[in-house]
Amino acid sequence: MGNTFGKLFTISTWGESHGGGIGVVIDGCPPGLELSEEDIQFELDRRRPGQSDISTPRKETDKATIVSGVYEGKTLGTPIGITVPNSDHRPEAYTEMKEKFRPSHADYTYQAKYGRRNHEGGGRSSARETIGRVAAGAIASKLLASAGIEIRAYIERVHQIEMDPSGHAKEHFPTLEDVEATSVRCPDLKVAEKMIERIKQARSKGDSVGGVIRCRVRGLPAGLGDPVFDRLEADIGKAMLSLPATKGFEVGSGFSSVEMTGSEHNDLFENRDGEVHTQSNRSGGVQGGISNGEELFFRIAFKPTATILQKQQTVDLAGEETELMGRGRHDPCVVPRAVPIVEAMTSLVLVDHWMRHHAQTKAFSL
Amino acid sequence: MGNTFGKLFTISTWGESHGGGIGVVIDGCPPGLELSEEDIQFELDRRRPGQSDISTPRKETDKATIVSGVYEGKTLGTPIGITVPNSDHRPEAYTEMKEKFRPSHADYTYQAKYGRRNHEGGGRSSARETIGRVAAGAIASKLLASAGIEIRAYIERVHQIEMDPSGHAKEHFPTLEDVEATSVRCPDLKVAEKMIERIKQARSKGDSVGGVIRCRVRGLPAGLGDPVFDRLEADIGKAMLSLPATKGFEVGSGFSSVEMTGSEHNDLFENRDGEVHTQSNRSGGVQGGISNGEELFFRIAFKPTATILQKQQTVDLAGEETELMGRGRHDPCVVPRAVPIVEAMTSLVLVDHWMRHHAQTKAFSL
Amino acid sequence: MGNTFGKLFTISTWGESHGGGIGVVIDGCPPGLELSEEDIQFELDRRRPGQSDISTPRKETDKATIVSGVYEGKTLGTPIGITVPNSDHRPEAYTEMKEKFRPSHADYTYQAKYGRRNHEGGGRSSARETIGRVAAGAIASKLLASAGIEIRAYIERVHQIEMDPSGHAKEHFPTLEDVEATSVRCPDLKVAEKMIERIKQARSKGDSVGGVIRCRVRGLPAGLGDPVFDRLEADIGKAMLSLPATKGFEVGSGFSSVEMTGSEHNDLFENRDGEVHTQSNRSGGVQGGISNGEELFFRIAFKPTATILQKQQTVDLAGEETELMGRGRHDPCVVPRAVPIVEAMTSLVLVDHWMRHHAQTKAFSL
Amino acid sequence: MGNTFGKLFTISTWGESHGGGIGVVIDGCPPGLELSEEDIQFELDRRRPGQSDISTPRKETDKATIVSGVYEGKTLGTPIGITVPNSDHRPEAYTEMKEKFRPSHADYTYQAKYGRRNHEGGGRSSARETIGRVAAGAIASKLLASAGIEIRAYIERVHQIEMDPSGHAKEHFPTLEDVEATSVRCPDLKVAEKMIERIKQARSKGDSVGGVIRCRVRGLPAGLGDPVFDRLEADIGKAMLSLPATKGFEVGSGFSSVEMTGSEHNDLFENRDGEVHTQSNRSGGVQGGISNGEELFFRIAFKPTATILQKQQTVDLAGEETELMGRGRHDPCVVPRAVPIVEAMTSLVLVDHWMRHHAQTKAFSL
Structure with missing residues (x-):
């Protein structure tokens, strides 16, 4: 129930944060894709906590093993099994949670x-579950890269600190290096510095902050997405809202579209050097649920993490009011670590729709 | 591809705006539910254009016929087929659209x-497709009503005109009558008046405006929703983003959650008269993808309709730049008519998760 | 629940034998296929009862209307809705069935x-439900024909009357005309005559007989079918066992394989004029669940129809023993009419697997 | 593609015979089921080769580890991950297979x-893949046992040696001990002895033999199975035909139904001590695709294993004719080892339909 995602390129994740490990089964992967454990490890390392000054001090090793589906360096077309053992087993750290419900957790x-x-x-509700998604996404993005499609997510906002909107212009498509330049994964280095300050400030108070991730896709051809229920933005929206701590999703102009009239909002078509394009891109790359060949972009709101190092009122298993002490480690802002996860989920949706589109419109010669 | 929604309570819609008609097949409906064509017609009439001063002058009759699955006034448990013939067939009105692409349409x-x-x-991209969804939703909401679950959507914003946030407080759960009191479906009558003015103003210029719908659900027990991909808010978000003209979705605190710290945002648990509740409800009724027994609420942004009565630049089938004249009828604000559609999609998701939840946790006595 | 078939090329059927009608929604059909109501009517007429001396005297008109998904003579890629009204409404003929359960019916x-x-x-358990399947199959077989794939089913046995096995040899792939030459749809005319006699004999006693249909597919390339659960023969087997009155399914050598040893049964490979083929075809065209390029063939057992014109013991709604009179019309052997249904279901499975195969192995250039 | 089975209680298997291991993810399992690795190991040991005089000398240890979904001895409701490492890694034994295709293999x-x-x-086409199915089936049969449903499969035929049909009578429902009494898993000990002789004879010639498994289910209530495509026998038939080496499936009277007339074949209803039953059970426990409360039974034909120790003609990767030597180990009759696999697949289908039935007919009080 709910642990499988995708229709043709499907992933099924399993595993709890504590127990034998975390894993994923990827079914439907095309045969012949070059794939190594390093490909997967690269993305897992981006997701891993404990890497920077603004993250949790918890050290997770998250070493991925491909246990099936790859032979002599290439995918077989059969299910790819990937497992990641859990290493940080300290059940005593969670005694309090056995009896008391943490506020705004699952x-x-x-x-x-x-x-x-x-x-x-x-x-199961631990963010460790996303390891399987990131591992699968690493495969999906290799497939997309072979088709010239590039995905880039980054932090545009942390708490009240926000990038200037001009930084998102079409001509400023950041490189992976731009994003990875700082621990906060905001490509505007000056803003990044302020964000890091803000996160450190929250940490010093045992508090947490949220933020907004923007994700952009270029190289996407027109035609992906299936009306009416499986619109591209609907499937991407679901993918994003399935991530822990997400509270909102916008594609293109999003909620700000409401401030415009139709004549202000419509994206007019033009012929640019022999190709049809829209002059503006308030649609965000999708019209009627189908990609239109422009840059696809969307934004996701992440609430401040529920785990804080402050005393909070709560109830216990019996429903009695009590206090949660909130000792231990905490990650004052998980949003930077969510960047590779957002990219992974985006790539999974796009590969699936790529395959669906091909199946319906290219399999028969009519 | 993409024309079926749901896992256990599934709907498959068919039909174009012009052609033989529009329809839906509902599979998985429990047997024994009292169901008449009037139940369905009531909701279809709410969706139908041409009913008010702020809507399109197009008159659609949208008469639903139940063609299978109901016998002697009750559902059989077999697929319920519903058809609605198209009545407004004027192909000549669309000659221009044959050769030219309308901006920001599909x-x-x-x-x-x-x-x-x-x-x-x-x-197929016409809003008429939503007729099938509304018909199916009428059945789903009867099922939910039998379980004490009530859904209410309404307009909280049109262009820059917005309800006061206090109107959304838990104690102000509007009645259906409150919502239906005006053609704009905003339960605050004073604000509604201003919204109607704003829409009329847009119409007089041949322009259009968008808005925000809020949807609220009460009576929902804790436990609905499936981690990790089929979180309740992920499935609802997908449902909403599959509606024409939607650009954004928020659950609970949504994007505004980013303005808070964790200690400000967390919903503390308390024991209220022997029952566990949260003091605040920034989570919006879901935690970890599962309903927590509080009111479920979310917001959807609808862009201004792409159809306007103004000359616009575009390209034709050959890619040549040209102008679209924009003659004919238009609906300056479709958001009020989207209210019953939002309720329908919400009820479909909830019935499906209700059935899933019962299948996994109640079918065996363990 | 259970009224949708297929993964990429899906059909959802609706309708009871008595009520508004019967219909089907086909989703995933490639755009650009030439399609007319005549294409569908041709196959529906083959399925229709009341056409011959050995069939029920019931006259069903079964007139199909395409209500969506086709525009200017070609498919749009959107769902194809097809409806067939019920014409033979005689509720009074079924009074006895209201209170008494017919033996071996549903x-x-x-x-x-x-x-x-x-x-x-x-x-819903009426054979009329198969109308939707046949209509959808007519579309699927047009798609297959465009890829050079040909399906032919025929009766090989009625009660004890059976064709000589030599008639099934690879070189004797019957034409549609061969099959349609007699009302019993056995391409061996001499045997067909005996079968017709046998059926008339059963009818004269108010009794019924069953039979065996063989289905053969040629032109199928190697590579269709998905290990491990969606083997080609598993999906075809399910399709056949979903037909009313089926009790058995065999692919290739079937149950008779048990009489051989491995060295007798194995299909040896050879190089025939530069192409790899098997010398024999006991596998029936599939190995490891995937087509191997040889002729695909399988057999389906249909029990004698449960409806007979004889008095039978049964129970009523209250569980009390009683007698069913068995008045009215009956079809002494439904197997000939099942021939187009078997072809339809086969074509649905093959189109679906064709699309799946192309999605996984042809969508990306690796 | 094709590596997931089930709708509500789903299993996804992964793994090749050689590589990191074999595994399965079970999603949808109810929470609160007592489950240990021993429960799973018991069934895996029944499936394991190398246990008896008639089996392959290959020793597989097949040690199952539950890596997620179980906590403090009970299922959590989250995905259950099970892994089984591969131990018998001898790539050199397969050099010949790299270049040459084995006849009648995949x-x-x-x-x-x-x-x-x-x-x-x-x-992936190795029989080792069935390890995941058996592990999942062990869980499913525990669920069924809690509902009073019992499944028993056994060998009724090996090559020409067959049990007397009277042994399958309702009153002779064999115990697990009856079946496990001999290595050939035929509950008739005298016939079992002859079967073992027959298998040894085949082995001495480097040849193989097939057989027929009968599977019987008692305690099944009326009402399981979904018309029209997901009939109970259709889903079970698919499950069986998805097993390696299967060529045929029959439910109830199967192909022999064709030898009877309707009046001979119909199962008349009677009231037996206040309960409705059928006098005979040629239907095999299903009518119209739905269980009727009688014993469910079906038969599956397994061809003789393709692996034999004899020289055979074949082609190589380049399509050139060559000879396969057929050295090494072989299992002259795999059918006895398929008994627990048949039971596993049956239990998976029944749990899934049990949950579906509950979801549709019990979740709402109507």
Whole structure:
């Protein structure tokens, strides 16, 4: 129930934050793709906590092993199994969570749904679950790269610190290096510095902050996306809203579209050097649920992490009011680490729609 | 591809705006539900254009017929087929659209994807497609009502005119009558009046405006929603983003969550008269993708309609630049008519998750 | 639940034998296929009862209307809706069935499952449901024909009357005319005559007989079918076993394979004029769940129809023993009419796998 | 593509016979089921080769580890990951298979489909893939047992040696001990002895034999199965035909139904001690695709294994004719080892339909 994503290029993730490990099965991958554990490890390392001054001090090694589906360096077309063992097993750190529900976490709802839960480290609701998504996304983005499609996500806002909108202009498509230049993954280095300050400030108070990730895709041809329920933006929106801590999603002009009239908002077509393009791109690269060949872009809001190092009121398993102490480690801003996850989920949706589009419109010669 | 929605309670819609008609097949409906064509017609009438001073003058009758799945006034458990004939067939009104792509419509992308399209009235991308969704939603909301779950959507903003946020407080859950009191479907009558003025103003200029719909659900028990990909908010978000003209989705605090710190944003648990509740509801009724028993609420941004009565630059089928005249009818603000559609899609997601939840946690006695 | 078939080329059928009609929605059809109502009507007429001396005297007109998805004579890529009204409405003919369960029909099980049923003419369990399948299959076989794939089903046995096995040899691939030459659809005219006699004999006693259909496919390339659960023969087997009255399925050597040893059964490879082929074809065209380029063939057992014109013991709704009179019309052997249905289901499975195969192995250039 | 089975209780298998291992992810399992690695190991040991005088001398250890989804001895409701490492890695034993296609294996078709394959031990087409199915089935049968449903499969035929049909009578439902009494898993000990002789005889000639498995289910309530495509027998038939080496499937009277007339074949209803039952059970426990409360039974034909120790003609990768030597180990009759696999697949289908049935007919109080 709900642990498989995709229709043709599907991933099924398994694993809790504490237990034997985390893994993913990728089904439907085309045969013949060159794939190594390094390809996957590169993206996992980007996701891994404990790498920088603004992250949790928790050290996760997150070493991926490909256990099936690859032979002599290339994919076989059969399911690719990837496993990542859990290394940081400290059940004693979670004693308090056994009896008390952490506010704005999934503790209470898992207990309500299943009547039981693995309380250690959040169990299945832990952000560790996204390891499987990132591993699968590494494969999907290799496929997209072979078709000339490039995905880049970055932080545009942390708490009240925000990039200047001009930085998102079409001509400023940041490189991976631009994004990875700082631990906060904002390509505007000056703003990045302020964001890092803001995060450190939150950490010093045992508090947390959220932020906004922008994701941009170029090289996408017109025609991807399936009306009516599986619109490209609907499937991408679902992918993003399936990530922990997300509260909002916008494609193109998003909520700000409401401030415009139709005559202000419409993207007029023009012929640019023999190719049809739109003059503006308030649509964000999709019209009627189908890509139109312009840059695809969207934004995702991440709330401040629920884990804070402050005393909070809560209830226990019996429903009695009590206090949660909030000792231990915490990550004052998880948004930078969500950047590779957003890219991974985007690439999974795009590969799936690429394959669907091909199946319906290219398989028969009509 | 993409014309079926849901896993257990599934709907498959068919039909173009011009052609034999529009329809839907609902599969998985429980047997024994009392169902009449009036139940469905009631919701279709709410969706229908041409009803008010702020809507298009186009008169659609949209008469629903149940062609299968109901016997002696109750559902059989077999697929429910519903058909609605198209009545407004005026192919000559669409001659210009045959050769020219309307800006910010799906004309260009359908042509790019399929190599052909029914240009009359937008074909499959027409808002008429939502008739099938509304018909199916009428059934889903009867099921939810039997379980004490109530859904209410309304307009909270049109262009720059916005309700006061206090109107969305938990204690102000509007009745259907409150919402239907004005043609703009905003329960704050004073604000509604201003919205109507704003829409009339846009119409007089041949322009259009968008808006924001808020949807609220009460009576939802804790436990609905499936981690990790089929989170309740992810499935609802997809449902909303699959509606024409939507550009953004927020659950709970949404993008505004970014302005808060974790200690400000967390919803603390308390014991209220023997029941566990959260003091605040910034989560919007879901935590970790699963309902927590509080009110579920979310917001959807609708861009201003792309159809305007103004001359616009565009290209033709051959890619040559040309002008679109924009004669004919138009609906200056479709958002009020989207209210019953939002409710329909919400009810479809909730029924599906209700059935999934029961299948996994109640089918066996463990 | 269970009314949709296929993964990429999907069909959803709806309708009971008595009620507004029967229909099907086909989703995923490639755009650009020439399609007319005549294409569909041709196959529906083959399925229709009341056409010959050995069939039921019931006259069904079964007139198909394409209500969406086709524009200017070609498919749009959007869902194709097809409806067929019910014409033979005689509720009074079914009074007895309201209270009594017909032996070996679905009356009792539908009542047990859903707590209610449309007893008129079998409701959803009626063979009329296959109308939707045949209509969809007519489209699928046009797609296959464009790829050089040809499907032919025929009767090889009725009760104890059986064709000589030599008639199934590779070189005797019957034409459609061969099959349609007699009302019993056995291409061996002498045997066909005996079968017709046997059926008339059963009819004169108010009894019924079953039979075996063989289905053969030529022109199928190697590579269709997905290990491990969606093997080609598994998906075809499911398709066949989903037809009313089927009790068995065999691919290739079938149950008779058990009589051989491995050295007798193995199909040795050879190089025939530069192409790899197997010398024999006991595999029936599939190895490891994937087509191998040889002729695909399989057999389906249809039990004698449960409807007979004889008095039978049964129970009523209250569970009391009673007698069913068995008045009215009956079809002493439905197997000949199942021939186009078998072809339809086969073509649906093959188109789906064709599209899947292309999506996985041809969409990316690796 | 094709590596996931089930709709609500789904399993996704991964792994090749040679490589990192074999595994399965089970999604949708109800929470609260007591589950240990021993439960799974018990069934894996039944499937494991190398256990008896009639099996391959290959020793596989097949040690299962539960890596997620179980906490403090009970299922969590989250995905259950199970891994089984491969131990018998001898790539040199498969050198010949790298260049030559084994007759009636999947070598040629995998190469044709994917353009590459893991030739060692059959790769993904190896019977080792069924380990994941058996592990998942062990969980499913625990769920069924909690609902009073019992599944028993056994060998009824090996080559020409067959049990007397009276042994399958309703009153002779064999115990697990009856089946496990001999290595050939035929509950009739005298016949079992002859079967073992027959298998040893085949082995001495380097040849192989096939057989027929019968599977019986008791305790199944009326109402499971979904018309029209997901009939219970259609889903079970697909499950069986997805097993390696299967060539035929029959439910109830199967192909022999064709020898009867309708009046001979119909199962008359009677009231037996206040309960509705059928006098005979030629339907095999399903009518109209839905269980009727009688014993469910079906038969599966397994061809003789393709691996034999005899020289055979074949072609190589280049299509040139050559000879395959057939050295090494072989299993002269795999059918006894398929018994637990048949039970596993049956239990997976039944749990899935149990959950579906519950979702549609019990989730709402109507």
